[in-house]
Amino acid sequence: MxxxxxxxxxxxxxxxxxxxxxxxxxxxxxxxxxxxxxxxxxxxxxxxxxxxxxxxxxxxxxxxxxxxxxxxxxxxxxxxPNVDHDHHHLICDGCGVTKDVHTVADPLEWLPGDERHGFTVTEASITFRGLCPECAPAR
Amino acid sequence: MxxxxxxxxxxxxxxxxxxxxxxxxxxxxxxxxxxxxxxxxxxxxxxxxxxxxxxxxxxxxxxxxxxxxxxxxxxxxxxxPNVDHDHHHLICDGCGVTKDVHTVADPLEWLPGDERHGFTVTEASITFRGLCPECAPAR
DNA sequence: TCTTTCCTTAGACAGAGTCTAAGCTAGGAT
DNA sequence: ATCCTAGCTTAGACTCTGTCTAAGGAAAGA
The missing domain is CATH 1.10.10.10 (Winged helix-like DNA-binding domain superfamily/Winged helix DNA-binding domain)
Structure with missing residues (x-):
């Protein structure tokens, strides 16, 4: 089930x-x-x-x-389908495959107060990009 | 010009x-x-x-x-048109306005090797979300 | 089993973006 | 200044994602 x-x-x-x-x-x-x-x-x-x-x-x-x-x-x-809300994503620029990833700290802490333009900031999501093992140029 | x-x-x-x-x-x-x-x-x-x-x-x-x-x-x-490649974006969930913002560190450093799934990771962009001063509930 | 409400279906439609083939033009060559 | 050519622009058809519609079908309670 x-x-x-x-x-x-x-x-x-x-x-x-x-x-x-x-x-x-x-x-x-x-x-x-x-x-x-x-x-x-x-x-x-x-x-x-x-x-x-x-x-x-x-x-x-x-x-x-x-x-x-x-x-x-x-x-x-x-x-x-992953309900876990503190994960981010890693995408292959070649084939588009997407993986869930976790960072070592909460990205919200990386935005200083003087960069917030008066906003109430509640969420931060990171998109990492690169090439997966299949799409990376052969060596 | x-x-x-x-x-x-x-x-x-x-x-x-x-x-x-x-x-x-x-x-x-x-x-x-x-x-x-x-x-x-x-x-x-x-x-x-x-x-x-x-x-x-x-x-x-x-x-x-x-x-x-x-x-x-x-x-x-x-x-x-902003050529500065290390900026990120802050979006208001209320009205959709988008601001360019800068973080205190490079987010690439926060993705540990065992979370990279064999990818060659070259880029990281952060989307911050929240409410702008106009959309935040009045107090 | 019946009934009602909600779900599923095929296909038309819509929005965003790409492609094609024909004509046009920017900018170097003369 | 004029010519040439590669590369740009155009209208409109096309593709790709996703939504809507109206008719029939099926889940779940009575």
Whole structure:
């Protein structure tokens, strides 16, 4: 049983076969898939599932706070089932693969008061970029 | 004379009236415009300018390293003529206004080796979020 | 089993950005 | 000053992501 499915049930969310397949696809991912990638993988288990359902379901999971929506490249959004809010992301500029990472300190501490422009600053997220082992030039 | 135009000339970049209008529009902005906003403003000075030229020109400025592409909302990209490459961004969750900010240290140093997953990590950008003085609840 | 409400579906639509092919022009060569 | 050519600009078609619509289907309580 998927842990994300368990969390979603607590919201009195009607559990349909389509939603279960999407949740399990997300949960099993070691990378952060785009909506189209989730659709492809869901289709392997349920060929008749529709694009609209995948998009609707992902948006509902985000609204319930059980999935985080990521947007790095300006093209397609990616979905992160990790609810842990103090992690950041490492992206490959070659293939776009995205990993969760943790820093040694809270980035909020790195923004001095005189750089805050009077804002109440509540959140800081870091996007690290580089090349993954597969995309790095062979040596 | 726009400072961005001066910088672009150094790249042996053919200077056309269209490119000049786009560069001057970007340079004069106190906010970070989207491509469509730049097109609208460029059209006020040069009504026959085309969408393709605006998009091509912005992409070339980014490739030359003289403009930074930002992508916060997952809808449209925004363009920042600030050449200072070690700045980050502070965004108001209320009204969306974006400020350039500087941190006290390089965030790359805060990602330990065992969190790098074999990547060659070259860049780190931080997005700070909060409420600006106008959007913060009155007390 | 019935009923109601909500979910799913195919396909049309929308917004952002890219591509194409034809004509035009900046800037060096003459 | 004029010519040439590489490279720029243009309109509009196209792609890619994502949303909406209207009709039929199914979960879950009565």
């Amino acid at each position: 998927s842990d994300l499915v368990t969390r979603l049930r607590r919201h009195q969310w009607r559990m349909t076969p389509q939603r279960r397949v999407i949740a399990e696809t997300l949960e099993g991912a070691h990378v952060h898939y785009t909506a189209e990638e989730i659709l492809d993988r869901a289709c392997e288990r349920m060929p008749e599932i529709s694009r609209a359902t995948v998009y609707n379901t992902l948006n509902e999971m985000v609204a319930l706070g059980e999935v985080v929506e990521l947007n790095f490249d300006g093209r397609s959004k990616r979905y992160d | 726009s400072d961005l135009v001066t910088r672009l000339r150094r790249h042996q970049w053919r200077m056309t009236p269209q490119r000049r209008v786009i560069a001057e529009t970007l340079e004069g902005a106190h906010v970070h415009y989207t491509a469509e906003e730049i097109l609208d403003r460029a059209c006020e000075r040069m009504p026959e300018i085309s969408r393709a030229t605006v998009y091509n020109t912005l992409n070339e400025m980014v490739a030359l390293g003289e403009v930074v592409e930002l992508n916060f909302d997952g809808r449209s990209k925004r363009y920042d």
